[in-house]
Amino acid sequence: MGRQPCCDKIGLKRGPWTIEEDHKLMNFILNNGIHCWRMVPKLAGLLRCGKSCRLRWINYLRPDLKRGALTEMEENQIIQLHSRLGNRWSKIAAHFPGRTDNEIKNHWNTRIKKRLKQLGLDPVTHKPIEQKEKTDEKLEAVLPESSSSKDEAAESLEVKSMDNHAQTDFPGKYMKQDEVELTSDETTSLLNSYEMLCGNLDVGLWLNQDANTTTNTCSPSFSMEGSLNPSMVKPSSLQENTLQQNFLQQWVNSVDSFLPWDGFNHIEEELLFLENSQ
């Protein structure tokens, strides 16, 4: 039998992406947005499968990605979240705007696991290694039958125990519950900018507001659906042009510092258009 492949892989390219492919994908998405990943490679002129394009965009090309190594503070947050969520990397990554689940997963597997082991903690249970067996026995005794309900119970037990754990057994290693929700101002600001650029916000409303207040109004959550078309925010007056131009320039400057290549031709074109139309 076998499962149907996600796409026809005959003649499709695999392996590392070239700069040219990155340009094609980036320009296509910025121009057209994402409606159907399966169609993206065809329309963008790429010999890749849709899944590959999606992964490349999410893990590498997305303009809101935060570059650089994870900080110790972020590591601590990951440890705490992992203790409650397990290997649900996407859920964990959702607490770190600009970080990808792949990045966090890699970091966990290559560094944090070792760090925990060095501290004498089991990376799976987050408990001192010698306590693991006792806990397992306890679960067996309480939940001898249903495996799914056992999982659920284990999860809830884990949550409770970790909350205590964090505050008693390992003072200073974990942060308080409410601190997990904190996000970097820098990242949030960048996300806000990006959402504005992509037209997630009501531009008319935005233009009517004091420019200083708009950067604090967005949700830190990042939504790509139907939001990646800068033409949606094409200005219609001189005033809008100026605001738009300032904004785009700021945004390009802020993003440019951590991009591996000069990948914002489209936005630069947009800037040229704005300059010329004044």
Add this chain to the structure above:
DNA sequence: AAATCTGCCAACCGCCTCGCT
């Protein structure tokens, strides 16, 4: 200087979930 080892991370694979018909 060459061979081998180790760590890191981008990318792939295949299963799961969800929405649509």
Add this chain to the structure above:
DNA sequence: TAGCGAGGCGGTTGGCAGATT
């Protein structure tokens, strides 16, 4: 309600770079 397809997710791997022998 079942079947199907697309997107999402987590586990795993391949290859590169730097370190070590």
